[in-house]
Amino acid sequence: MISIYAPVEFAPVHDKARVYYGRNQHQRDTGVKATEEVAKLLDQARATLADTTTGPARPSRIEDFRRYLVIFTSDERIFLVRRVPEEEAERQEQAAAAQRRADQIRGSVLVVAARDVATPTN
Structure with missing residues (x-):
């Protein structure tokens, strides 16, 4: 955000x-005012950054993170999140299926590293 x-x-x-x-x-x-939202987002991001630098230590080893495949809708909302499989053949199959689905909904695909997955509820 910063x-x-x-x-x-x-x-x-x-x-x-x-x-x-x-x-x-x-x-x-x-009716959402960009100036107010930008200020709010920056305040939240800076507070989070301050918390992570002065708060308890966070895991930072690569082993603490997992890869997740995320499909976004055309308006950049999360459509689907799946953990990336360990096996290469499964990864390739998952990637192809995800790209087909993203194309159907005119979305996009991204692979991210995270400690765990939390998806929004609608």
């Missing part, structure tokens, strides 16, 4: 709006 929004923190309103709504198109024309 790397995305800090460069426009003190920029003119139209620049903040361009960056914010570019990443959050579903909030355009809903």
Whole structure:
């Protein structure tokens, strides 16, 4: 969040709006003010960063993380999350199936490393 929004923190309103709504198109024309949201997101990100640097140690070994395949919808919402299999053949099969599904919903596929998976509930 900091790397995305800090460069426009003190920029003119139209620049903040361009960056914010570019990443959050579903909030355009809903009454959400980009300037307020950018400030809120930066505050939250900085608080989280401060907590991780002064709080208890977080796991940082590569063994603490797992790979997950994430399919996003066209409006950048999480559609599906699956743990990436260990076997190469299974990984290839999963990747192909995920790309086909992403193409069907006009979405995108990303592989991320995380300690565990938490998906939003609708």
